[in-house]
Amino acid sequence: MANPTLLKTLALVFLVASASAGRAEGLVADAVKPLLDGTVLTSGLLPHSVETKKIASEGAAAENLVPFEQSAEAYTLSGEDDVATFTFQLNGPQVAAGGTLNLAYVNAVSVLPDTAKVDIEVNGRDLGGFPIASPNGVKTEKVAVVSEFLRAGRNVVRLRARQHHRVDCSLDATYELWTKLDPAASGFASPVSTDFADFDSLLAVRRTAEQRTDIRVVLPALPDAEALNEAAPVLQALVLFLNRDDVTVSVADRPGTGPGIDLVMAMDRNSSATLAKLGLAGAPRGLSVQAGASAERARVVMRAANAGDIRAAVLAAVKGSMADGLKTGIFGTGRDVLAVDAGDRRTLKDAGYETRVFSGRLSRTDFSVEMPADFYPAEYATLDLRLSAATSPGLDQTAQLLVRVNDRVVKSYPFRNRTGEQFDGKRIELPLRAFRPGVNRIELLAELPMAADAACRPEERDDRKPRFILLDTTAIEVPALARVGRLPDLSALAGKAYPYGGGKAFDLVIDRADSQSVGAGLTLLSRLARSARAPLNARIAIGLPAQGTGRDALVISSQNDFAELGAAGKSAFPAEADIGASVADLLKPDPVLTASVSAGTGDETADLLQAFHNSTAAQQEDLSFGARAQLWLTAASNGFGRWLSYEGEDAGRAPHGEGALVTLSQMRSPDGLSTWTVVKAGSPRDVDAGVQRLVAPAVWRDLQGGTATIEMASLALSSLPAAERYIADFADRSPGNLRRVAAAWFSDNFQIYVLLVLACLGTFAVWLGVTVPKRGVRSDR
Numbered sequence: 001m002a003n004p005t006l007l008k009t010l011a012l013v014f015l016v017a018s019a020s021a022g023r024a025e026g027l028v029a030d031a032v033k034p035l036l037d038g039t040v041l042t043s044g045l046l047p048h049s050v051e052t053k054k055i056a057s058e059g060a061a062a063e064n065l066v067p068f069e070q071s072a073e074a075y076t077l078s079g080e081d082d083v084a085t086f087t088f089q090l091n092g093p094q095v096a097a098g099g100t101l102n103l104a105y106v107n108a109v110s111v112l113p114d115t116a117k118v119d120i121e122v123n124g125r126d127l128g129g130f131p132i133a134s135p136n137g138v139k140t141e142k143v144a145v146v147s148e149f150l151r152a153g154r155n156v157v158r159l160r161a162r163q164h165h166r167v168d169c170s171l172d173a174t175y176e177l178w179t180k181l182d183p184a185a186s187g188f189a190s191p192v193s194t195d196f197a198d199f200d201s202l203l204a205v206r207r208t209a210e211q212r213t214d215i216r217v218v219l220p221a222l223p224d225a226e227a228l229n230e231a232a233p234v235l236q237a238l239v240l241f242l243n244r245d246d247v248t249v250s251v252a253d254r255p256g257t258g259p260g261i262d263l264v265m266a267m268d269r270n271s272s273a274t275l276a277k278l279g280l281a282g283a284p285r286g287l288s289v290q291a292g293a294s295a296e297r298a299r300v301v302m303r304a305a306n307a308g309d310i311r312a313a314v315l316a317a318v319k320g321s322m323a324d325g326l327k328t329g330i331f332g333t334g335r336d337v338l339a340v341d342a343g344d345r346r347t348l349k350d351a352g353y354e355t356r357v358f359s360g361r362l363s364r365t366d367f368s369v370e371m372p373a374d375f376y377p378a379e380y381a382t383l384d385l386r387l388s389a390a391t392s393p394g395l396d397q398t399a400q401l402l403v404r405v406n407d408r409v410v411k412s413y414p415f416r417n418r419t420g421e422q423f424d425g426k427r428i429e430l431p432l433r434a435f436r437p438g439v440n441r442i443e444l445l446a447e448l449p450m451a452a453d454a455a456c457r458p459e460e461r462d463d464r465k466p467r468f469i470l471l472d473t474t475a476i477e478v479p480a481l482a483r484v485g486r487l488p489d490l491s492a493l494a495g496k497a498y499p500y501g502g503g504k505a506f507d508l509v510i511d512r513a514d515s516q517s518v519g520a521g522l523t524l525l526s527r528l529a530r531s532a533r534a535p536l537n538a539r540i541a542i543g544l545p546a547q548g549t550g551r552d553a554l555v556i557s558s559q560n561d562f563a564e565l566g567a568a569g570k571s572a573f574p575a576e577a578d579i580g581a582s583v584a585d586l587l588k589p590d591p592v593l594t595a596s597v598s599a600g601t602g603d604e605t606a607d608l609l610q611a612f613h614n615s616t617a618a619q620q621e622d623l624s625f626g627a628r629a630q631l632w633l634t635a636a637s638n639g640f641g642r643w644l645s646y647e648g649e650d651a652g653r654a655p656h657g658e659g660a661l662v663t664l665s666q667m668r669s670p671d672g673l674s675t676w677t678v679v680k681a682g683s684p685r686d687v688d689a690g691v692q693r694l695v696a697p698a699v700w701r702d703l704q705g706g707t708a709t710i711e712m713a714s715l716a717l718s719s720l721p722a723a724e725r726y727i728a729d730f731a732d733r734s735p736g737n738l739r740r741v742a743a744a745w746f747s748d749n750f751q752i753y754v755l756l757v758l759a760c761l762g763t764f765a766v767w768l769g770v771t772v773p774k775r776g777v778r779s780d781r
Helices: 002-019 050-061 092-099 172-176 202-204 225-242 273-280 307-319 323-328 490-498 515-532 575-588 604-616 625-646 686-692 733-746 750-774
Strands: 065-067 076-078 082-089 100-109 117-122 125-129 139-145 153-163 180-183 187-189 214-218 249-252 260-266 286-291 297-302 337-339 345-347 354-357 360-369 384-392 400-405 407-415 420-431 438-447 468-470 475-478 485-488 506-512 538-542 552-557 660-668 675-680 707-711 717-722 725-731
Touching: 076 082, 082 187, 082 202, 082 354, 082 360, 100 117, 117 337, 125 139, 139 249, 153 323, 172 360, 187 475, 202 225, 202 297, 202 323, 214 225, 225 249, 225 260, 225 297, 225 323, 225 515, 225 538, 249 515, 260 273, 273 297, 286 307, 297 307, 297 354, 297 750, 307 323, 337 515, 400 420, 438 468, 438 490, 490 515, 506 515, 515 552, 515 686, 552 686, 660 686, 675 686, 686 707
Parallel strands: 214 249, 214 260, 260 297, 337 360, 506 538, 506 552, 552 675
Antiparallel strands: 065 187, 076 180, 082 153, 100 139, 100 180, 100 187, 117 125, 117 153, 286 297, 345 475, 354 468, 360 438, 384 420, 384 468, 384 475, 400 407, 400 438, 485 725, 660 675, 660 707, 707 717
8 A cells, every 4th residue: 555645745745846838516416405494595604684785795894714625515514423524724923813713604494403412623632512403594602712722723623513304304304404614704803913025924814705716817908928928936835835626717917806826927028017016116136025915815926937946936836935835735645536547455444434423313424536547447356345344233133334336326225134244354346446536525324213213202212332443444455446537528627637647748729819818727727637636748838829830738618709909909908896796696597597598698599499499309109119119129228238337317418519618628639649538618607607607616626527517507527428438548558457358348248248149149059950951860769
C-alpha cells in the first residue's frame, strides 16, 4: 500500500514543478424532500420570513464572520445520525481572542424535538451541543469557543446530528429527516477582523450572495492571448491554494465589488498606470497579497517583467508562503476522499471517518473513492469491501447492508443472525462496472429494523440500546485494474481532468476575446486544475483550434452570434452591471413549462413539428405483431445495456438542442490526431452562465458520457452516452494489462460469446447432417 505521506509529498513536488503551466459532498438520498409547509426556499435552503431577512442582514454586516471553507453542497445533515466536517482559517490574534461558533440552521418539521440534538467538536475537543428545534424558520446557535480550543491556521469543526421522526417508525421515514445549515450565516465570529496581508488570510474570504467564491482577473484592456497566458499559472496556483470547488472567474479592467479576490496582473509594459489607478504603486515585485477596496475583498498582485518572472514568483510562493496551506488543504488527508490505485488498501479512517455506535433504523456512512483516469470499468474483477462491524440481537429478518455506488445499489448483504453477529473483515464484492474514472461516491446503508418499531412509540425510544457499530478499520481493496484511456468520457474529465492532466501540454482555445467568453474559459480551467490537484499546462489562444499539431484542445465557443461590440467598442470592457444582470437572469430557472417543450426557448417551428410527429405516431395497438416484437426487443436490449452499465432510465436522454443553454461534448479532432472538448453556447452571455452552472459542485460531479447539456428552462443536466469510444492512451502494454483489457472488452461485448455458441451449435448441426447420411444408422437387429 502506498505511503500517504509520500504521496502527499510527491503531489506537492509535482505542483511546484508544474506551476508554469471535506469533506466530499454528502450524499442525500433521492427521497429526501424539504417539508417546509407553505414556504418558498431561498437558494434552495432558507424560507422567506422576517427572521430569515434579519439573519441575512446581520450576516452581511458581520465583517468578522470567518466562513467555513466548504461549499454549500456540504451543509445538510440527513437521516437519523449524520456527521458533517467543516474547516475555517484563523490567524494568531484571532486565536488569542477566541470567539463564537455561529450555526444558523433550519430542520424538517418531521424531526422530533424532544430527542434531536447536534453535538459539536472543535479540533477534536468536545464543545457540547444544542437541541434541534427550528422547523418554522432559521435559528442561529452561538457557541462560545475559548482560545485553548483553537489554533492558528485551519481549524476543524465536526457536527453530529441525531434526529428521529415524530410519528413514523418506518425505514422510509428516515429519509425525511434533515437539518440544513445556512452557509451565509454560519462560521466563526471573531472580535478581531481578518487583515488580508498574506496568503493564509485568503482562506477566510467570504462568498458572494450566490455562494460562489469570486476571483476577478484585473487586466488593463480587453484580454489577448499573451495576457491570459501570463495570468493562467497565477490563477491556478491561487485556486489550488484556496481548495474550493465553487470558484468562478471573471475578467475586467477594474476590481470587483463585494466579497472575493482581485488578481491584479501588473506587467512592466503597463504596470505603472495599472498600479497607480488602483492605489498600489508601492506593491513589491513578485506575488503579494494586499487589502482590497473594502474589508471583505482581497487583492493578489503579480508584478513582473515577463513570463519567466511570473514562473519564478509562483514557484517561490508555492515553496514558501503557500506551502502550509497546500499541505493542509488540497494535499491534506482525512477529507472523505480516498485516491486509490491498483493494489491499494484504504480504511474508512483514512477518509476521516470515526467509529460510532448507532441505535436507529437506518445507518448511513458515505465517502468517495477516486479511481485512476485511465481505469477501464468492466466485469473482470471486483473491488472488495472488507466490513468490520457488528449487529445487535433482535434485528428483524429483513435487516441488511446495502452498498450504493454513484447513487445506485450494487450490492446487498443480509444480516441473517438474529442473535447478533460480528464481522472481522467480511469480504463484500463490488463490481468494477459500477465505478467510473475519477470520483465515485460510495454509501453504506445498514437497514436495522426491529419488531418493536411496528408499535412506533417514539416516547419509549431508548438510544442506550445500540443496533449497529461500523468500525473505522472497514477497508476497501483495489484489484489489478485494466488501464487504457478511452474517450469520450466526461466523468474522467470532471474527476481527474483527463486527458488534460499529468503535465500534458494542450490548448485552451477561446473563439473570441470578450470578457464573458474569457471568464468562462478561465473558470473551466480553474475547475479542471482543482480536479487534477495540479496546475494544467495550458496554452491559451484566441480564435479556432489548430489541426495537425497532435495537441489536445479545450474549446470555448459562443458561435459569435451576439458580440460584445455596440457602444462599448472593440477595445473596451462592457458595462459590468449589464453582464452581471444578464448572467444572473439566465441562472434563474424558467417557471413557464408546457407538457413537452419549454416555453420561449428554442426554435418554435421545430418544436411544433416535433409535437405533431409525436401526436400522430402509430399507437402500440395499431402495429403488427412483428413490429411490436421488434419494439419490445429493442427496449429490452436497451434496458439490459443500461442495467449492465448501472445507468438509469434517463441516462440516454438526448439533449434538447436549441433548448440547451450550453453543451459540453468530447470528440476526436477532425484530423484524428487529438481530442477536443468543446463548450458551445449561442452567445457570450450563454457560455458564461452555462459554464457557471456546469462547474457547480452538484452538477460537476454528475458529468458522464460523451455529451452533456444544461437545459435552458430548468438548468437541469442531461447526459448522452458516447456513441463510439476510441483509445486515447495505452501506456501499459504488459501481458497482465493486455489480458485485463481483453477481458474487459469481452465483458462489454458479451454478444460475441452468444455468437460463438451459436456458431459451434451450427457447425455441429452441419457436421451431423453430413456425417449421418454417409455412414447410415446402426441397428442391433
